[in-house]
Amino acid sequence: MKEALLPKPLLTIDARNEVFICQEESQFYAQCLESMVFKYCDATDTVVEFGAGDGGPVISALLKNDFNGIIHGFELNYPSYELARSNIKKYHLEDRYVVHNRCFFNDLRLEANYLIANPPYLPAPDNNLYIPSLHGGTDGADITKRLLSLGYQNVMLMISAYSNPIEVVNYAADRGYKLVDFMLSPLRFGYYSCEPKVRAAIAELRRRNQAFYSENIYFLSGVLFRKDSESDLDLSEEFIKVMTIL
Ligand SMILES: C[S@@+](CC[C@H](N)C(=O)[O-])C[C@H]1O[C@@H](n2cnc3c(N)ncnc32)[C@H](O)[C@@H]1O
Numbered sequence: 001m002k003e004a005l006l007p008k009p010l011l012t013i014d015a016r017n018e019v020f021i022c023q024e025e026s027q028f029y030a031q032c033l034e035s036m037v038f039k040y041c042d043a044t045d046t047v048v049e050f051g052a053g054d055g056g057p058v059i060s061a062l063l064k065n066d067f068n069g070i071i072h073g074f075e076l077n078y079p080s081y082e083l084a085r086s087n088i089k090k091y092h093l094e095d096r097y098v099v100h101n102r103c104f105f106n107d108l109r110l111e112a113n114y115l116i117a118n119p120p121y122l123p124a125p126d127n128n129l130y131i132p133s134l135h136g137g138t139d140g141a142d143i144t145k146r147l148l149s150l151g152y153q154n155v156m157l158m159i160s161a162y163s164n165p166i167e168v169v170n171y172a173a174d175r176g177y178k179l180v181d182f183m184l185s186p187l188r189f190g191y192y193s194c195e196p197k198v199r200a201a202i203a204e205l206r207r208r209n210q211a212f213y214s215e216n217i218y219f220l221s222g223v224l225f226r227k228d229s230e231s232d233l234d235l236s237e238e239f240i241k242v243m244t245i246l
Contacts, residue, residue, distance in 0.1 A: 018080075020077075024187060024190075033057060038065040047112055049074065055083065055084030062096060069096075071116075075100070117147055118158040122192055123202060125138060155226075162193070162205065164205065184219050218246070
């Protein structure tokens with residue numbers, strides 16, 4: 001189990017409409033957590049997570065790291081929350097990873113050094129989608145920008161090249177963030193991004209130079225933003241160059 005992400009429960013096609021299921025994407029999010037967050041945290045650090053899903057990515061990253069701090073995850077969707085709770089129990093991580101079945105934004109802003117998320121980034125005119133809570137606004141970047149407006153010092157977010165990435169980076173810079181690290185992975189368009197109204201929204205964004213992809217793939221990136229960083233390092237330009245290459 002140390003190497004692989006959590007085995008998924010037996011799922012039918014319909015389950016994809018209840019719980020976010022994309023093994024490739026969740027696994028990449030876990031790798032980003034491992035390499036850009038947990039590796040550098042110590043026991044005094046606290047982490048909050050927007051959208052825990054089934055808890056798999058955080059559990060997988062925790063099992064490969066010595067991070068001993070606590071992570072508070074928030075998950076709106078009840079079936080996902082239930083899965084997360086049972087997975088946490090299965091791996092005896094109850095004292096390190098606590099998931100709450102609540103909207104992240106309804107809670108008082110929890111004190112934490114890190115905010116982490118693979119946020120909903122599907123662009124569409126409305127949230128009438130296979131899973132409504134995967135809707136990221138008309139350009140897919142609404143939740144991402146909202147998370148960047150909360151003022152956490154370190155924010156590690158997954159950003160898709162078809163969800164207005166240039167505007168996201170500019171938005172972060174306007175709020176005092178430097179882009180200090182990132183990892184990139186090519187992904188195939190999957191079940192959720194192939195829903196016809198999402199595909200149509202992505203094509204429209206491309207016409208406006210707000211979505212970047214090829215016929216076969218798009219880039220998903222894990223990005224670490226840091227506020228009040230003592231270092232001058234800011235990889236925003238390089239990030240935009242690679243994210244817009246397709
Ligand atoms: C792209 S999925 C990522 C799930 C998981 N982190 C993963 O990578 O496998 C985004 C998750 O955010 C949840 N979500 C959406 N809006 C939310 C909110 N306001 N508060 C908490 N969770 C939310 C969705 O239900 C969904 O499970």
